[in-house]
Amino acid sequence: MAIWKKALFPFQILFAGAVVLRKKLYATGVISRYVATIPTIVVGNLATGGTGKTPMVDFLLRYFSQKKELGVLSRGYGRKSKGFLAVRSTAPSSDVGDEPLMLAQKHPNVFVAVCESRPKGIVKMLAQKPSLEAIFLDDAFQHLALQPTFKILLTTYTRPWFSDALLPVGNLREPATAAQQADVVIVTKCPTSLDEETKNAYKAKLGIAPHQKLFFTNLEYGTHVRGAAEIPLDEFIKTPFVLLTGIANPSPLVEFLKRQGAEFTHLSYPDHHDFSKKEIASIKAMQQPILTTEKDAVRLATYTLAQCHTIEIGVGFLDKEGAFLELVQSAIEN
Template sequence: MNFLRKILFPFSILYGLITCIRNILFDNDILKSHSFDVPIIAVGNLSVGGTGKTPQIEYLIRLLCDKYKVATLSRGYKRQSSGFILAQTNTTAAILGDEPFQFFNKFPNIQVAVDADRKKGIEQLLLQKNKPDIILLDDAFQHRKVKAGLYILLTSYGDLYVNDFILPTGNLRESSSGAQRASIIIVTKCPSSLSIEEQQMIRNKLKLSEKQELYFTFISYDNFILSESRKVKVDEIKTTPKVLLAGIAKPDSFFAFFDNKNDICLSFPDHHHFTDKDILKIKNLAQNKIIISTEKDYVRLKGILPGGQLFYLPIQSRFLSKSASSGDNFDKTILNYVGTSSRNR
């Protein structure tokens, strides 16, 4: 905790008090949460960014899209638009936001929408002629005007919410007691070799209720990097000097994956808007080198950086196979919730 964050401690107490009062008002129906006649799964976190929400939403899409009409609803952080927007063929990353645009590109058979007001966004989705069977709310754990049927809370292995503090001293958006609203808690970005013993230690730290399920996931990197027209094996370019580019909250694991001291690593803030100056800098550093970005950055840089040089590295969230709660159990919980909710509509 640096010095500036320490001196802001009184503001953390005030902020924590405000969020606590807000939650009490919602818990006691003084402030109203709106329910909808459709299964809604909210995925979010207690901390600011970097817990792996995007790959977790994509996991849910893959799990559900063959059986149900799926829609995602996001805020569309830093998009150059406002209000409700449903992605169409002419929609861009600037209009939709980078993460929703990534969903739209990868999953053409689902509906992708953005609206800062999730209640209004859901209402608009349900007015569509081809209305969804299920809605996935992206980064909506604190959006309490909507009452989801199932809450999934993510927390990073290296930064558990129980070890953090409320903003601005720490990175929590609300007190760690907010985790009680979650039906499922997923510890993300774990080492793939995480032992059963350490999993149990984390379970003890989190102090879950009997009704809460706990899972552990890790980030799985693809064996290929992809461009507009090509895919290249990672093994073929690992030793080749290249430019690695990441505008995400915690890029260290992305850079470490390639493990080449001759790589040029460029780190930008999360959801960074690349300026002309940024693009010129990247081009000057790259020269004839290939440029590999995260998938989230790629959707914004495609068409701006040379297509022959620009690649991205796909990732997926995977559940630890050696776990007290495996991915199979997670899938059953999700499918049971959606199926039961759909039958009871």
């Protein structure tokens, strides 16, 4: 183990103590928890980011938003505003956050909102739209002020929580034992084919409890890119281009494009990156077509980038998709 990680152990102990104390205060009722009047479904993780929460929410909205009046509540990470805001599709990403804005643009019939306090956000959403039948919460597994109806917990195939450690030594926000609170566990970003032996090994290492269901998903990429026009991906990649990303882990997208035989220059920025005018000028100077993600595109919308195209990143279940959807539907109709 690296020396710098060993130096962080005292801070990890302090962090663990704070997490345990906070949980105990809620568990014993010293601090009360809010229970909404409609079903609330949390999509969260134990790690600090990059497990695919927003693509999972997007997947769920695709399936259920035509059947139910749904809402989505997020903190709105990276936004410059405070408090509760209903997300309009024309809002600046700096006001509402890139992921909520992306969801609002893709699902115009869904009420998307942002608020640091999930209970306050839910109360305001119901006041503005009493007809809501259920609310999905993007990243609220650690938000103990809310007692949700159903919890979906994500972990990545390449860095599952059993291979991680608590902050600040690792990336876990709370001990792995907290996973026992989930109703469903999903291993995301898996290889396309995964044998039963590997699945069973993950089930054992993750410590899946009898009351929990385990699923495995991979990333699916759009067959077309969208810009001024929609172009088949295999046509677009015939010309060298710039891949522009500001997401937690662009490696799967990079590897996918390489497998397609694409020739590109990758400009990688941190997750939720706020592009500067200087960076945009540098990108324009490259004078090549640009490919970016839908999430990045909402942050780039204020700039005029010629030949800018987006590729959709979605979720695909390796198997048992129907069983997963039945569980969520049961929670919505609770």
